[in-house]
Amino acid sequence: MSEAAPSSSIEARALTLALGGTPVLDGLDLRVAEGEFVALVGPSGCGKSTLLSVLAGLAEPDAGDVLIDGRAAPGRLGHLTLMPQSDALMPWRTVLGNVRVGPLLGGASEEDATAAARRTLARFGLGGFEDHYPHALSGGMRQRAALARTMLGGTRMWLLDEPFGALDALTRADLRGVLAETWMRDRPTTLLVTHDLDEAVLLADRVLVCGPRPARVVGEVAIGLPRPRTLDDLVDPAFSVPRAEILSILRSTGALA
Ligand SMILES: Nc1ncnc2c1ncn2[C@@H]1O[C@H](COP(=O)(O)OP(=O)(O)OP(=O)(O)O)[C@@H](O)[C@H]1O
Ligand SMILES: [Mg+2]
Structure with a gap:
């Protein structure tokens, strides 16, 4: 990731879209x-x-605006890093080739891009798999490679769509820690979609709750807890209270029985 890249605010105003x-x-x-x-x-x-x-600029809304730093941003595609729900690795490139893309696009030399990619892959437990193609990895390993690529995406605006969805509980806890650490170090503006309320409370400053389709934000819960936060903290009432608030908002939308 390029620490020189700007980290800006991201805003959606009255976005409306039918598909x-x-x-x-x-x-x-x-x-x-x-x-x-x-x-x-x-x-x-x-x-x-x-x-x-x-938000990433891949689809146009029927009405409403996306603002970056308070300004309309029609040319924002590529200025935010989206980690899609499917891992979307390029199947014709090795793991290393996939993860090097961000630094190379950001102008890094081949040598620096390779070194950065190797370092990040090692942090994500993929050392030794640099030359594998995505099809030769497990689902969880592909997800880890995709997260590594996102973190080296060269922007400091991250849109993460269930990045830990395909992972087993242990790997999930581990990578959550890596994400929290990276976020604390570089402070990218981050929007994380998740179904895991513990994950939301462990990672976020605020949790927004959407009701059933069509999506609208129906409530928000601020998580004013100190960092670093660990799995052990989840039993602390300071964590269970905001979690219960999120559940209660979800319930009020009819999304939960
Ligand atoms: N290309 C498309 N054409 C028509 N309908 C679509 C298209 N893409 C998504 N939809 C519909 O839009 C709705 C929202 O889909 P979306 O993928 O945004 O949901 P989501 O909240 O991310 O769900 P999940 O939590 O299961 O990932 C769904 O009803 C889906 O069927
Ligand atoms: Mg989805």
Whole structure:
């Protein structure tokens, strides 16, 4: 990751979008402040991934605006790093080749890009797999490679769509720690979509809750807990209280029985 890249605020104003005649986003507003870590939770199919595509500049809304640092940003594609829900690794490139892309696009030399990619892969437990192609990795390993690529994406605006979704519980806890550490060091503006409420509370400054489709933010919970936060903290009432608040908002939307 290039620490010289700007970390800016990201804002959605009244985003509205229908797909195939189905309203998916409905006047959705949200703001992630510069260097803030926001988690977004909501029922399956409510429109979270669609929202990230619009924020990243991959899809156009029918109405509403995306603002970066308070300004309309029609040319934002490539200025935010999106880690899609599917790992989206390039199958024709090795793991190293996939992870080197960010630094190379950012102007790093071949040597520096390779060194940065190797270091990051080692941190993600993929040392020794640099020359493997994605098809020869397990689902969890592909997810780790995709996360490594995101972190070297050269921007400090991250949109992460369930980055730990395909991982077993142990790897998930481990990589969450790596993400928290990297975020604390570099303070990228981060929007994380997750279904895991513990994960949201462990990682985020604020948790936004979406109701059922079409997506709108129906509530938010601030997580004012000190960092670093660990799995052991989850039993602390200071963690269970915001978690219960998120659950209660989800329940009030009818998303939970
Ligand atoms: N290309 C498309 N054409 C038509 N409908 C689509 C398209 N992409 C998504 N949808 C619909 O938009 C809705 C929202 O999908 P989206 O992937 O954004 O949900 P999500 O909140 O990310 O769900 P999940 O938590 O399961 O990942 C769904 O009803 C889906 O069927
Ligand atoms: Mg999704």
